[in-house]
Amino acid sequence: MELKPPLVIASGVGGMGEYLQLIDSKYIGAYTLKTITLFPKQGNPPPRLFATQNYLINNIGLENIGIDAFVENLLSDKYAEVFDRTKVIFSLGGDSPDEYKAVAEKIAPHERYFEAIEVNFSCPNVKEGGLNILSDLSSFKDVLSCIRKTLKGFLIAKVGIEGAIVEKIAQIVEDHGWNGITLINTVRGLEIVEDRIIKGGLSGPLLKPIALRAVYEVKNKTHKLYVIGSGGIMCEKDVDDFFKVGANAISLGTVVYKNPMIVERIAEHIWRCYR
Amino acid sequence: MESFTLTVKRTFKTSRDSYIITFNEKIDFVPTQFIMIETPSVVRKPFGLGNWFADLAIGVQVIGKGTQYIVEQKILSAHGPLGRGFVPPSGKGAMISTLACLAMAFDLHQRCGCDVFIGALEEPQIEVPFKTVLGDQQFVELLKSLKGYDWFYVVGSDQMEKVCFELLHDKAPVYLSFNEYMACGLGACRGCAIQTKEGLKHVCVDGPVFRGDLIWN
Numbered sequence: 001m002e003l004k005p006p007l008v009i010a011s012g013v014g015g016m017g018e019y020l021q022l023i024d025s026k027y028i029g030a031y032t033l034k035t036i037t038l039f040p041k042q043g044n045p046p047p048r049l050f051a052t053q054n055y056l057i058n059n060i061g062l063e064n065i066g067i068d069a070f071v072e073n074l075l076s077d078k079y080a081e082v083f084d085r086t087k088v089i090f091s092l093g094g095d096s097p098d099e100y101k102a103v104a105e106k107i108a109p110h111e112r113y114f115e116a117i118e119v120n121f122s123c124p125n126v127k128e129g130g131l132n133i134l135s136d137l138s139s140f141k142d143v144l145s146c147i148r149k150t151l152k153g154f155l156i157a158k159v160g161i162e163g164a165i166v167e168k169i170a171q172i173v174e175d176h177g178w179n180g181i182t183l184i185n186t187v188r189g190l191e192i193v194e195d196r197i198i199k200g201g202l203s204g205p206l207l208k209p210i211a212l213r214a215v216y217e218v219k220n221k222t223h224k225l226y227v228i229g230s231g232g233i234m235c236e237k238d239v240d241d242f243f244k245v246g247a248n249a250i251s252l253g254t255v256v257y258k259n260p261m262i263v264e265r266i267a268e269h270i271w272r273c274y275r
Numbered sequence: 276m277e278s279f280t281l282t283v284k285r286t287f288k289t290s291r292d293s294y295i296i297t298f299n300e301k302i303d304f305v306p307t308q309f310i311m312i313e314t315p316s317v318v319r320k321p322f323g324l325g326n327w328f329a330d331l332a333i334g335v336q337v338i339g340k341g342t343q344y345i346v347e348q349k350i351l352s353a354h355g356p357l358g359r360g361f362v363p364p365s366g367k368g369a370m371i372s373t374l375a376c377l378a379m380a381f382d383l384h385q386r387c388g389c390d391v392f393i394g395a396l397e398e399p400q401i402e403v404p405f406k407t408v409l410g411d412q413q414f415v416e417l418l419k420s421l422k423g424y425d426w427f428y429v430v431g432s433d434q435m436e437k438v439c440f441e442l443l444h445d446k447a448p449v450y451l452s453f454n455e456y457m458a459c460g461l462g463a464c465r466g467c468a469i470q471t472k473e474g475l476k477h478v479c480v481d482g483p484v485f486r487g488d489l490i491w492n
Contacts (some may be wrong), residue, residue, distance in 0.1 A: 015463025022278050022354055022461075034463075042475055049456040049466040051318040053340075056458065063465045063475075204317045257318045257458040259352060261278055 001116055001154045001180065001226055003029030005085065005270040006249035007263070009037055010230055011091035011118065011158070012060065013253045016268065017082035022260040025085035027267035029249060033082075035093035035120045037100050040066035050191050050198045057189045057209070057253050060202030062093055067106045074110060087115035089156070097143045104150040111153045119147060121184035122160035134163030137172070144176035156180035156228065160187055166214045167221040180226035182251060183214040205256040208232030212241055219246030234258070236269040242272065276461065278354045284330055286346055287323045288400045292337045293375040295401075297330035304355055306363070306383045307430075307452060307484050310355030311460035316457040323483070324356060325378030325384060326486035336375035347353025350449070357460045361450065361484040363387045371418070371439055373431040375401055376452075383428065390424075392417060394435065418442040426450065428484070440487040449487040453478045 009019065011032040020031070043063025065073075073079060082088055090107060094100035100119065100185045107117065121133050121140070133140050148155060157173045159166060161184050170181050186201025187210070211231025211253045218227055229247030233239060242250050255262050284297040304324045310333070311319035312450055314331040320341055322333040337343050345351065361383075368389040371378070372380040380391045384405070394414040399407060408417045418439060422429070429439040432454040443449045455467040455478040462480040471489045476482065 013459075013464065015459070015461075015465070017457065018461045018463035021276050034465075043465060044467060045470065046468050047456060049318070049458055049464075051316045051456075051458070053315045053317065056317050058458070058463050058464070058466060063468070104308055212333075254317050258463070259313055259319075260354065261352075 001030075003115075003249055005029050005267045006274075007228075007267050007270060008032055008228055008249055008251040009256065010251045010253035011089075011120065012058075013256050017079060019256060019260055020082060020085055021229050023256075023263045027264045028086045030039070030087040030089050030115050032089040032091050032118060032251070033079075034064055035062050035091040036064050036070045036103065036107075037062060037093045037095065038067055038099040038106075039095075040064065040069065047196075047198060048200070050193055050200075051204075052126070053205075055189065055199040055202050055204040056257070057191055057198055058186070058201050059198065064093075065082050067103050071106060071110060074113060083113060088113065090114045090117045091120055092117055092147075093120040094133075097139050100133070100143050101146045101150070104147045107152050108152075111151060114153065116154035116156050116180065117151055117157040117221065118158050118182060120158045120170075120185070122158055122163070132163075134159065134169060137164065140214065141167075141172060141176065144173065144178065147178045154179045154226075156182055156226070158182040158185055160185040161210060161214055162187060167217040170218040170222050170225060174222045174225050178225070180228060180248075181218060181222075182228040182230050183218060184231050186209045203231070205232045205234050208234075208238055208241075212245055215242060216245040234262070236266060239266055239269060240273070276355060276357060278352070281331075281351045281353055283349050283351070289334070289374040289377055290395060290397060290400060291402075293373070293377075294335045294337070295327050295332050296335060296346065297327050297332045299330075301331055304356040305360030306386055307379065308356040308358045309360040309460070309483060310353040311357065311457065312345060313352040314344050316341050319353070319459055319460065320345070321357070321454075321457050321479070321483075323376060323379045323452065325376075325380070325382040327378050327381055332378035332381075334375045334378045336373075339431050355460065357479060358483050359481065361428065361452075363389065363428070364426045364448065367423065368426045368428060369421060369424045370428045370430070372429075373435065374403070376430045377403065379430060379452075380405065392421075394431070414438075415442065421446065428452075429487075436487075437491070440452070440491055444487055451486050451487050451490070452483050453485060454483075
């Protein structure tokens with residue numbers, strides 16, 4: 001996968017391409033769509049967000065239209081503008097091993113649309129799937145094998161730091177012939193606001209040292225994986241740090257909410273310093 | 276919709292914790308549309324667009340560090356305008372607002388000639404060009420006295436909107452502006468979901484204004 005610049009818009013944050021209304025696509029290497037599951041998901045009940053200067057907790061719950069409606073939209077060119085303007089990464093999710101495999105089978109005939117397929121093994125906001133897959137390694141390996149057989153293109157596993165040691169997971173991903181890994185997804189967080197508990201995936205600056213360590217460990221353990229560093233990148237210095245520990249690309253998430261124009265600034269920094 | 280900076284022309288208090296900020300720039304918007312403004316938080320905050328006499332304006336109620344930051348700035352980064360905006364139904368309408376939303380009220384009054392009523396907890400710190408009542412009791416009496424309107428539009432706290440809906444919905448349709456937490460404001464993050472009788476809706480793209488009877492009985 002060759003991204004120019006090696007800058008990805010993270011899944012979930014970018015929705016289905018909405019931020020292309022604000023960010024010039026020439027600054028984006030690839031745009032990851034919102035995770036799509038086998039069946040439509042309404043997502044979790046509100047409240048879904050809580051933010052401070054240091055972190056965001058989101059409890060969206062993978063709200064999405066499901067793979068059948070997604071493919072229908074894809075074939076009727078509903079997302080044509082996104083594909084016309086930038087490379088697109090499909091984000092695949094599921095509630096069980098069988099669902100992951102089923103979504104892979106349904107997207108397989110349409111792989112040509114995508115620069116890569118990223119499989120979300122780590123959403124902390126759904127009861128099944130996500131983190132649960134990583135806690136059962138034999139099931140995880142089975143899913144990796146099946147999806148690798150089904151999909152022929154560039155395959156990326158998106159994982160968090162929970163469920164198993166991240167470098168171990170990365171080694172398994174590499175051993176199953178996958179091409180890349182995105183490190184890291186949000187981690188489970190909880191905050192109490194006005195006596196109400198808000199649980200969800202924690203993202204933002206607080207994640208950076210954790211994500212950086214994950215990238216560092218994975219780069220030392222694996223040899224071939226294309227590593228996309230993701231977690232708490234807010235400025236040029238953060239980008240430099242991720243590249244220093246070996247990331248092949250960086251993924252921007254929460255920072256896009258804070259200021260979408262930072263994407264352009266970071267892309268210019270990458271061109272200037274890493275060309 | 277676009278990203279832009281706004282330069283503050285004037286910031287002035289309307290009450291103990293509410294402000295109107297006017298800007299040197301103009302934005303083409305429809306009533307009740309909003310912009311997302313950058314704060315020290317990792318997400319931007321939504322503010323309804325309005326006018327204060329000839330100037331573009333927003334109203335801000337200081338409820339924390341983010342809103343405090345906004346009233347202290349001379350330049351603000353933002354994107355918008357966002358949301359569907361509110362097209363008032365035909366007939367005679369009334370808007371009920373707090374002092375924090377005075378700029379939106381002024382805009383709607385200018386555009387459609389609706390009557391505006393302001394509920395405040397204390398004497399306003401500026402001259403308000405609309406009928407203003409002080410305290411909960413007077414506010415409830417005002418709501419009970421409103422007659423002959425074809426629609427109501429309410430903007431304020433969740434609690435105030437609920438009271439208004441309960442006292443007004445038998446008289447005419449009541450439209451409410453919702454204040455759900457947002458991250459993007461443009462439909463990407465799906466964070467601002469609210470439960471309605473037609474399923475989940477998203478305040479940023481389906482609203483921010485909804486008919487009250489879509490939400491409450």
